[in-house]
Amino acid sequence: MKIREAVLTPVAFADAPLLNAMGVHEPFALRSVLQLVCEDGVVGLGESYGDSGFLDQARKVVPLLAGHDVFDLPGLRRKVAEALGGAVFVDEHGLTGGFSSGKTIASVYSLFEVAMLDAQGHALGRPVADLLGGKARDEVEFSAYLFYKFGGHLGAEHDAWGEVTTPEALVGEAKRMIDEYGFTAIKLKAGVFEPAQEVEGIRALADAFPGHPLRIDPNGAWRVETAKKVARDLDGVLEYLEDPTPGIEGMAEVAKHASMPLATNMCVIRFDDVEPAFRQRAVGIVLSDHHFWGGLRDTQALSVLCRTFDVGLSMHSNSHLGISLAAMVHVAAATPHLSYACDTHWPWKTEDVVVPGALVFRDGKVAVPQGPGLGVELDPDALARLHEQYVRCGQTKRDDVTYMRRFTGTFDPNTARW
Numbered sequence: 001m002k003i004r005e006a007v008l009t010p011v012a013f014a015d016a017p018l019l020n021a022m023g024v025h026e027p028f029a030l031r032s033v034l035q036l037v038c039e040d041g042v043v044g045l046g047e048s049y050g051d052s053g054f055l056d057q058a059r060k061v062v063p064l065l066a067g068h069d070v071f072d073l074p075g076l077r078r079k080v081a082e083a084l085g086g087a088v089f090v091d092e093h094g095l096t097g098g099f100s101s102g103k104t105i106a107s108v109y110s111l112f113e114v115a116m117l118d119a120q121g122h123a124l125g126r127p128v129a130d131l132l133g134g135k136a137r138d139e140v141e142f143s144a145y146l147f148y149k150f151g152g153h154l155g156a157e158h159d160a161w162g163e164v165t166t167p168e169a170l171v172g173e174a175k176r177m178i179d180e181y182g183f184t185a186i187k188l189k190a191g192v193f194e195p196a197q198e199v200e201g202i203r204a205l206a207d208a209f210p211g212h213p214l215r216i217d218p219n220g221a222w223r224v225e226t227a228k229k230v231a232r233d234l235d236g237v238l239e240y241l242e243d244p245t246p247g248i249e250g251m252a253e254v255a256k257h258a259s260m261p262l263a264t265n266m267c268v269i270r271f272d273d274v275e276p277a278f279r280q281r282a283v284g285i286v287l288s289d290h291h292f293w294g295g296l297r298d299t300q301a302l303s304v305l306c307r308t309f310d311v312g313l314s315m316h317s318n319s320h321l322g323i324s325l326a327a328m329v330h331v332a333a334a335t336p337h338l339s340y341a342c343d344t345h346w347p348w349k350t351e352d353v354v355v356p357g358a359l360v361f362r363d364g365k366v367a368v369p370q371g372p373g374l375g376v377e378l379d380p381d382a383l384a385r386l387h388e389q390y391v392r393c394g395q396t397k398r399d400d401v402t403y404m405r406r407f408t409g410t411f412d413p414n415t416a417r418w
């Protein structure tokens, strides 16, 4: 089955002013939506980053796909590598670790790989999970992803979540999210306030939600000594400690002193990082993300490596829409070695490009969609609306730092400040 044309559409969807070590989320999150239109009318869907730097690279591949066989994934990999050469996509926030030509190729390849797998599934009448080896589980568990946040965007009214800067407000945010989605595990995005204040936030969550596994992720905002202290303070409280400090060496030093495992989506972000990180026992859990790990099949390859070295696997998430969630659910379902509830930004999203109904959270879990391919259907009107929003909003890249400076005057991104 041959591809007739590839259509790549940048979109913007409303996002909340969520705080992290790099600043604050802007009014819109940007994504790209890919439609691979095949000769017999099948359309394969993909979704990835919407930053202009990423779009520039992905657009190099778009014209090369006419006539490409949707079952030829090695050929896709060659085309992407040749088209990109040594180009490097640098995202402004750096919240998923460093940049390299390899990571850029893996990211662009992933967008097209997912759409090709979706098209293959439609052609065969089978879900993508079946193409990935079959379901190891029928449902995939996710965690409640808590953020400190401003009450509203600059010049706007407070949103429905309101301001969240205190332990009480954090517990309220968690309660609302858990009531609505049924999550068990809870993750706090940290690196925003002094570590002691964030430790207090975790303690409040532990008291309010006994038995719920807890994680905290300051995106490398703490120095090694600070990270060791937080690990001591939260001994017996955390399920895992995520990216407390930057780099494999720093993480390895913290890991030696921490009672809980360390997780990462910042220091093990490509296959080259696996050997040094595992040898130094820097991490106990890798948070995979098919968007930059080279697609769904490479995510499974990563899982086998993790299993071999007795390292856990779960999943990282950025702000995303339904096509990405569907891809995450299929690969998570088809990956036997997946040890923890995955991250998702889903509860923060108010708009989508897919027809509602295929992806439903029940008890914090999403069942693998039943239909062929990814099992989600694109809503053309919604796509047009979110594209129009992209054009109108004027954002062309995610830039949490500059937006934070508009709130606070001065602001330094928090790279191991504390």
Ligand SMILES: O=C([O-])C(=O)C[C@H](O)[C@@H](O)C(=O)[O-]
Pocket (backbone or CB within 6 Å): 018, 019, 020, 095, 096, 189, 217, 219, 265, 316, 317, 318, 319, 343
């Ligand atoms: O686990 C993580 O490091 C993330 O989810 C990174 C994200 O970019 C998150 O920090 C965000 O959206 O602000």
Ligand SMILES: [Mg+2]
Pocket (backbone or CB within 6 Å): 217, 219, 242, 243, 264, 265, 266, 316
């Ligand atoms: Mg993280």
